[in-house]
Amino acid sequence: MSQHLPNLADPWRLADLGRRFAGRIRIEQFPRLAQLLAGPSGEATYELEFFTDERGYSCIAGKLAADLSVECQRCLGPMAYPVRSEFALALVRSIAEIERLPDRYDPLLVDDTDIIHPQDVIEDELLLALPQVAMHDTEQCAAVSGSPQADRVSTQTKSPFAVLAELKKK
Ligand SMILES: [Zn+2]
Structure with missing residues (x-):
């Protein structure tokens, strides 16, 4: 108990x-x-x-x-x-x-x-x-130049559904 x-x-x-x-x-x-x-x-x-x-x-x-x-x-x-x-x-x-x-x-x-x-x-x-x-891993760190996250740190916190919606728009 x-x-x-x-x-x-x-x-x-x-x-x-x-x-x-x-x-x-x-x-x-x-x-x-x-x-x-x-x-x-x-x-x-x-x-x-x-x-x-x-x-x-x-x-x-x-x-x-x-x-x-x-x-x-x-x-x-x-x-x-x-x-x-x-x-x-x-x-x-x-x-x-x-x-x-x-x-x-x-x-x-x-x-x-x-x-x-x-x-x-x-x-x-x-x-x-x-x-x-x-x-962060280098590819996720905003301080590493050339990382896809460098100019949008918030990507990580997006919900999978938001990411999916973006993909569909393309
Ligand atoms: Zn970082």
Whole structure:
């Protein structure tokens, strides 16, 4: 059974209870991410499953999908950047524990308060999924001379139907 994400949660307890969450969050709700994007439009779809694995690790398995709009570093125009991410985190209390983690897990360090903001987990994963340097393919970049897009950057965002209509006119 899946539920909406709590604002604050004890992740150890959620893992004990085997809780699952699924839903959508608007991109503008992620301030750290939004400031790195060309625009904070759209939303992220998430699934988070808290569980205890066979070795006793408290874990979070997650799936994310979001169609982000990043800024091309060459022409500074918007560029669609779809993110599809799956991750597996194990809760740890110390740096020493991180070194002992099985390879299949990334660590999620939980401090003494035992409280996390689950939405931060999602935002962190989206941040990790961003490209270091985003750039259009040369044939789609307005800053590359001779590219068919050089004088009409908006072509990419036209609907397939609009493109079809244009073809028919010819
Ligand atoms: Zn570009």
